[in-house]
Amino acid sequence: MEQIESLLKRPALYCNIDGVWELGMGALGMGYFVLIWLQTHSSVNSIWHSMWTLFVYVGILSAGLYFGTKFIKTRITYPRTGFVSYRKSSAVWVFIIAFLVAALVALSAYTFSKRPMGAATPAFLIASLVFVSMYVYRVVLAAHWKWIVAGILTISAVIVAFLPASVLASIAGHSAPPGFAQIGGAFLLLCFAWSTISLISGGISLYIYVRHTPSPGSETD
Amino acid sequence: MNHQIQSIAELDRIIHEPGRLMIITLLYSVDQADFLYLQYETGMNKGTLSSHISRLEQAEYIHVEKTFRGKVPQTLLRLTRMGRKSFERYRKNLREAL
Numbered sequence: 001m002e003q004i005e006s007l008l009k010r011p012a013l014y015c016n017i018d019g020v021w022e023l024g025m026g027a028l029g030m031g032y033f034v035l036i037w038l039q040t041h042s043s044v045n046s047i048w049h050s051m052w053t054l055f056v057y058v059g060i061l062s063a064g065l066y067f068g069t070k071f072i073k074t075r076i077t078y079p080r081t082g083f084v085s086y087r088k089s090s091a092v093w094v095f096i097i098a099f100l101v102a103a104l105v106a107l108s109a110y111t112f113s114k115r116p117m118g119a120a121t122p123a124f125l126i127a128s129l130v131f132v133s134m135y136v137y138r139v140v141l142a143a144h145w146k147w148i149v150a151g152i153l154t155i156s157a158v159i160v161a162f163l164p165a166s167v168l169a170s171i172a173g174h175s176a177p178p179g180f181a182q183i184g185g186a187f188l189l190l191c192f193a194w195s196t197i198s199l200i201s202g203g204i205s206l207y208i209y210v211r212h213t214p215s216p217g218s219e220t221d
Numbered sequence: 222m223n224h225q226i227q228s229i230a231e232l233d234r235i236i237h238e239p240g241r242l243m244i245i246t247l248l249y250s251v252d253q254a255d256f257l258y259l260q261y262e263t264g265m266n267k268g269t270l271s272s273h274i275s276r277l278e279q280a281e282y283i284h285v286e287k288t289f290r291g292k293v294p295q296t297l298l299r300l301t302r303m304g305r306k307s308f309e310r311y312r313k314n315l316r317e318a319l
Contacts, residue, residue: 001315001316001319004242004246004312004315007247007262008246008250009250010247010262011247012250014262078255078257078290079257081258081261082254082255082256082258082261083254083255083258083295084253084254085252086251087250087251087252
């Protein structure tokens with residue numbers, strides 16, 4: 001019975017077998033980091049504050065992600081280990097559990113910490129840990145070495161949350177609204193850190209996948 | 222105990238074969254998958270996998286669609302409504318039997 005339950009989870013874990021999900025998330029995060037960085041570190045009259053630039057940028061980013069992941073899947077993954085299309089099932093309960101666990105961890109960190117924290121820090125930690133829980137559910141269960149990546153993601157979130165307010169405010173730039181400089185800087189820094197980690201982890205997965213799977217062949221061979 | 226024995230007796234013989242059970246279980250969680258994916262996950266050779274697929278197709282548990290991915294032939298497999306219900310019944314009976 002356990003084998004059947006384990007086999008039922010295999011297709012979901014197959015989604016990131018080539019690291020494409022992580023590469024996509026990393027590229028998306030890096031794309032938004034660059035956009036927000038440019039917006040917060042440029043003058044209000046620059047093109048980065050124009051609505052049209054935003055539309056064009058997000059359009060190019062989305063198209064790049066869509067066609068990039070599709071390219072890897074159709075040229076590398078499907079010819080090597082096969083094609084899968086997924087059912088539209090709701091996994092709401094998974095996210096609820098992830099949220100509750102993350103909230104508990106963040107609350108503990110908040111309660112036992114001796115350092116003074118800003119009002120937004122617990123919320124920031126909760127949101128970060130929810131993401132890490134999703135990462136564990138989606139990626140780590142398929143490749144156990146990714147626990148290291150999950151650990152690095154968690155540590156980086158905690159480090160960013162406890163950085164001095166002045167450092168975070170300087171990262172947020174001059175155009176951050178008053179009162180949001182600290183959380184804005186924390187978000188921007190974490191966005192950069194996680195995107196970089198995700199891109200590296202996805203790249204390693206893709207390398208391992210290509211190296212350890214047979215080269216493409218027809219099913220009629 | 223009688224109930225357990227009855228559950229064992231009611232197990233679907235078509236699904237109960239390990240190779241076919243693997244195929245049905247994998248297809249249960251997806252919309253559709255191709256032959257190559259099933260071969261990758263189950264580790265079966267092409268002949269064995271083909272024969273199991275034929276048996277499941279005869280029982281109308283799976284729908285097989287022959288198509289092309291570019292110039293390469295591709296066999297897409299999907300669980301039918303009957304196959305899905307049979308697998309759910311099989312799991313229920315197996316759980317009761319164990």
